[in-house]
Amino acid sequence: MSIQLCNMDSSQGKPLHNELTSNMESAELYKMLTSLALQVSSLGHTILELQQEVQLLKGTVRPAPEPAYPEPFVMMPERFAGSRASLLCFKMDCELLFALKPRTYATDYVKVRASINLLTGQIKSWAHQLLQEKSPVLDSWETFVCSGRSHSYFQENQCSQI
Structure with a gap:
């Protein structure tokens, strides 16, 4: 046109x-x-x-199916009152729990808060203070365990031995 x-x-x-x-x-x-x-x-x-x-x-489209096997039953670690002598045992018991129930304890967030739930006495008060402050110490399981050395219950070199 x-x-x-x-x-x-x-x-x-x-x-x-x-x-x-x-x-x-x-x-x-x-x-x-x-x-x-x-x-x-x-x-x-x-x-x-x-x-x-x-x-x-x-x-x-369906969500991914759950794995064919359930997570095993695992006893919860014993409560931890902050004794230097039982710190290694508490840490290892927690890590066994986390390894045997990887879907339940998939993140450091869950690991740290589950372990805080197992604390008693002054060490629990210390952990609750960290929660209130939203401390970055709570961002990692390893950091949380090692940060206990600054608490009066732990020696300065405790985490290097764990």
Whole structure:
């Protein structure tokens, strides 16, 4: 389609000699518009079909199944009152628990808070203070265990032996 701009006679407001011209007959234009309308309609149907397929696929997606085996029953470690002599035993018991129940104790967050639940006395008060302060010591199991050496119950070199 070719369109030319019109020159206007400013005194009469009418096109002079360059009128709007078209290289297409109105019948050709009608055929093109009809063809485009059919294509748009076809695209609309295709979109509906794709949306239905997406809904079907969403229905078939399921969460990953649980492992075929359950985590074993493991006794909880004995409560820890802060004695230097039993620190290594407490740490090893906790690590055995974590190793045997990897889904339950998957993060350091859970490990640290579960072990705090096993503390008693002044060492528990110390750990609760760390919780209240949102201390970065609580971000890692190893850091938490080693940080106890700054507590009055532990010697300065206790963690290097653990």
